[in-house]
Amino acid sequence: MTDITSRPSIEAEKTPEPVSLAKPEQPVDQAERASGPRRRVRIDSLRRVFIDVRQKPTYRFTVRHGAYVWGGARILTRRGWEARTTAVHARMMRIAEASGNEELLRTWEQRAYAYRFARHKRRMDLLQMAMNAPRAMASAAMGFGGLLLMLGIMLAVYNHDVRDVLAPTNAVIEFVGWVAFLAGVIWEPLLYSLPVLALGGAWAVGKNQKTAPTWALPADTGEQGVIPDENAILRALGKLSIPQLNAAIKEGWQPRWVQPTTRLGNGYHTQLQLPMGVTVEMVNAKKNVLAHNLMRKPVETWPTEPPNMPGVLDLWVADQGSLNGPVPDWPLLHEGTTDYFKGVPVAVSQRGEPIIGKLMAANWIVGGIMGSGKTSIVVSLLLGAILDPLVIAEVYVMAANVDYDPLRPRLRNLVKGDDPEELRAALDALRGLANEVTERGKLLEELGGESTKLTRELALKDPRMRPKVVVFDECHELFMNKEYGKEAAELAIRVMKKARKVGITLIWVTVSPTADSIPRDVTRNTSHRVAFAVGDQVANDGLLGSGKYKAGIRATELVPGQDVGTAVTYGFTSKPFEIIRSHYVQRDAERGIDEVTPVVERAMALYEGGPADAPAFAPVDHLADIAAVLGHETKMLTLDVLRGLQDRNAVEYGSWSFRDLRSVLDDAGHGEYKTGGKMHVSLDRILDAIAAREDDLDDEGGTEE
Numbered sequence: 001m002t003d004i005t006s007r008p009s010i011e012a013e014k015t016p017e018p019v020s021l022a023k024p025e026q027p028v029d030q031a032e033r034a035s036g037p038r039r040r041v042r043i044d045s046l047r048r049v050f051i052d053v054r055q056k057p058t059y060r061f062t063v064r065h066g067a068y069v070w071g072g073a074r075i076l077t078r079r080g081w082e083a084r085t086t087a088v089h090a091r092m093m094r095i096a097e098a099s100g101n102e103e104l105l106r107t108w109e110q111r112a113y114a115y116r117f118a119r120h121k122r123r124m125d126l127l128q129m130a131m132n133a134p135r136a137m138a139s140a141a142m143g144f145g146g147l148l149l150m151l152g153i154m155l156a157v158y159n160h161d162v163r164d165v166l167a168p169t170n171a172v173i174e175f176v177g178w179v180a181f182l183a184g185v186i187w188e189p190l191l192y193s194l195p196v197l198a199l200g201g202a203w204a205v206g207k208n209q210k211t212a213p214t215w216a217l218p219a220d221t222g223e224q225g226v227i228p229d230e231n232a233i234l235r236a237l238g239k240l241s242i243p244q245l246n247a248a249i250k251e252g253w254q255p256r257w258v259q260p261t262t263r264l265g266n267g268y269h270t271q272l273q274l275p276m277g278v279t280v281e282m283v284n285a286k287k288n289v290l291a292h293n294l295m296r297k298p299v300e301t302w303p304t305e306p307p308n309m310p311g312v313l314d315l316w317v318a319d320q321g322s323l324n325g326p327v328p329d330w331p332l333l334h335e336g337t338t339d340y341f342k343g344v345p346v347a348v349s350q351r352g353e354p355i356i357g358k359l360m361a362a363n364w365i366v367g368g369i370m371g372s373g374k375t376s377i378v379v380s381l382l383l384g385a386i387l388d389p390l391v392i393a394e395v396y397v398m399a400a401n402v403d404y405d406p407l408r409p410r411l412r413n414l415v416k417g418d419d420p421e422e423l424r425a426a427l428d429a430l431r432g433l434a435n436e437v438t439e440r441g442k443l444l445e446e447l448g449g450e451s452t453k454l455t456r457e458l459a460l461k462d463p464r465m466r467p468k469v470v471v472f473d474e475c476h477e478l479f480m481n482k483e484y485g486k487e488a489a490e491l492a493i494r495v496m497k498k499a500r501k502v503g504i505t506l507i508w509v510t511v512s513p514t515a516d517s518i519p520r521d522v523t524r525n526t527s528h529r530v531a532f533a534v535g536d537q538v539a540n541d542g543l544l545g546s547g548k549y550k551a552g553i554r555a556t557e558l559v560p561g562q563d564v565g566t567a568v569t570y571g572f573t574s575k576p577f578e579i580i581r582s583h584y585v586q587r588d589a590e591r592g593i594d595e596v597t598p599v600v601e602r603a604m605a606l607y608e609g610g611p612a613d614a615p616a617f618a619p620v621d622h623l624a625d626i627a628a629v630l631g632h633e634t635k636m637l638t639l640d641v642l643r644g645l646q647d648r649n650a651v652e653y654g655s656w657s658f659r660d661l662r663s664v665l666d667d668a669g670h671g672e673y674k675t676g677g678k679m680h681v682s683l684d685r686i687l688d689a690i691a692a693r694e695d696d697l698d699d700e701g702g703t704e705e
């Protein structure tokens with residue numbers, strides 16, 4: 001058909017066609033058909049030109065920098081406008097109104113009112129100043145002129161030359177002339193460079209805020225993270241595959257933003273009300289997907305439910321990689337002392353704020369898999385504690401471990417090992433503590449007056465009230481021991497309940513924080529809970545408290561070997577949880593690094609040069625003390641010996657009971673010694689035991705040689 005019309009045949013020319021009155025259709029069709037594809041071709045090629053041209057570096061460079069200047073100027077204008085008006089207040093009020101948050105709305109209304117009031121006052125002050133200015137300037141000029149004249153007169157009198165009367169005035173006029181000359185020189189270049197400076201400023205702001213189109217931005221900005229603002233959060237929530245949430249979104253659910261997204265530390269914080277049928281727990285069950293949707297690692301995404309806001313999703317999203325940067329040095333590494341009653345620095349929060357580990361009225365539990373950083377944080381805590389010369393520190397490690405060895409000079413007790421004697425020593429320590437808390441409680445009543453808990457003044461007043469920090473590392477060994485476990489658990493709970501007010505801090509460290517290995521009541525009564533990387537939900541809740549895993553407070557997110565020194569904690573701040581990154585006081589024998597020993601040396605110097613009534617730091621010799629109490633008495637009632645010991649060294653024996661004395665006597669081979677049916681201590685037997693011990697020591701020395 002097309003051929004016939006386009007190339008009319010010779011016959012057709014010869015035989016005229018019958019004339020038709022109908023509208024010829026064919027050419028119109030053809031035109032339409034021809035224009036369709038052609039237009040499409042034109043749009044395609046146009047689009048291609050646009051897309052292709054974007055690939056050209058010069059074009060992208062020009063657009064990028066142009067957009068920086070334009071965007072920067074826009075931002076600066078907006079900032080200027082917002083700074084001088086109530087635009088921000090109005091915007092925040094609109095957000096608060098849209099989200100139905102009346103409290104926030106009222107707050108912003110009040111702020112807007114206060115702002116307007118202050119602005120009005122400022123303007124009125126300015127107006128007043130402008131009105132008063134001529135008079136003030138005139139009187140200032142007159143005063144200044146008079147002063148110059150007076151100076152001139154004094155000069156003239158002094159120099160006996162009347163021409164000096166005007167000398168100061170002339171000098172000032174000359175100075176003003178110079179200033180005017182300088183201003184004249186500078187003014188012109190300044191005037192010309194002003195637009196360039198303004199453009200540069202706008203460009204810098206635009207570049208900082210990345211105001212260029214995405215395709216024009218340099219490919220390697222490393223800026224792959226999204227800001228988890230309201231839109232991003234909604235998008236991320238919508239892709240969690242939670243049917244109830246999806247249904248709500250489909251029905252047009254608009255969340256109530258309890259707290260719009262704001263910058264908080266190294267991350268962003270948002271709170272929103274979830275729709276009906278969707279719990280925070282359900283969101284938490286999909287935490288990994290949520291983290292992925294927000295382009296974060298699970299450990300950087302923290303959806304929780306605030307304790308007093310049921311149904312509200314509190315979302316804190318850390319900046320990408322904010323867990324990877326180095327932690328600053330321990331603040332007390334090179335200098336400084338501490339106060340037990342104020343706490344010591346142990347870590348920084350994920351937001352970069354310092355975390356102070358409380359010691360007074362606090363008990364700690366520290367757990368995590370092997371090599372996650374448990375001992376290191378406890379060592380920092382202990383180092384901090386001993387930088388207070390008042391503190392008595394003891395460590396019981398129920399494993400072969402050299403981590404605490406450098407602290408030995410300043411520790412009153414360092415027991416290491418998991419043999420029955422070491423476990424017994426730890427149990428004895430708990431028994432001693434159980435008596436000590438009672439004794440201290442009584443003393444507090446006597447000495448404390450109004451004070452319901454130990455204070456520094458009281459601790460200074462009475463050596464029996466010195467604050468004490470006791471570490472039980474690998475404590476599951478003790479609690480799981482068939483012979484001692486039950487008693488240890490009972491004692492631990494008893495001590496912890498009373499220790500708060502009397503200045504005793506217990507620190508439990510374990511690799512296995514389960515209900516079998518740590519009694520529930522020990523965890524329950526612990527104020528500071530530190531969970532480094534743990535293997536599962538049981539260990540997580542064993543450390544942080546039951547239900548924490550479901551609530552999204554999970555140390556299981558920490559990657560072993562990668563997040564060493566990072567822990568999820570409870571009790572450090574008023575927040576439901578806190579991620580901390582502990583300071584690390586390094587000690588690595590292989591690499592010849594030892595930062596611990598110098599701190600211990602400082603602590604020793606402090607301790608020895610400390611208050612006059614500080615107990616002398618020497619290992620206590622129980623037998624020698626008993627002998628000293630007996631003096632020249634050949635025998636003495638055990639009860640009197642105990643009292644004598646307590647008078648002699650209150651710190652050491654203040655908490656001793658009859659059982660402790662009995663155990664020392666048994667170990668020394670003193671045996672039962674009764675007169676008149678009452679238990680006595682015999683001087684001869686004690687002296688024999690001391691002599692035998694010294695013989696043993698001599699023998700040991702001989703063998704070594």
Ligand SMILES: Nc1ncnc2c1ncn2[C@@H]1O[C@H](COP(=O)(O)OP(=O)(O)OP(=O)(O)O)[C@@H](O)[C@H]1O
Nearest residue numbers: 369370371372373374375376511564565582583584
């Ligand atoms: N805060 C930290 N920063 C950097 N590295 C750390 C930190 N804490 C610990 N480490 C590294 O991890 C190693 C193991 O730490 P640590 O001994 O404290 O772990 P742990 O949990 O007590 O292990 P284990 O249960 O085996 O005793 C340390 O030797 C150190 O190299």
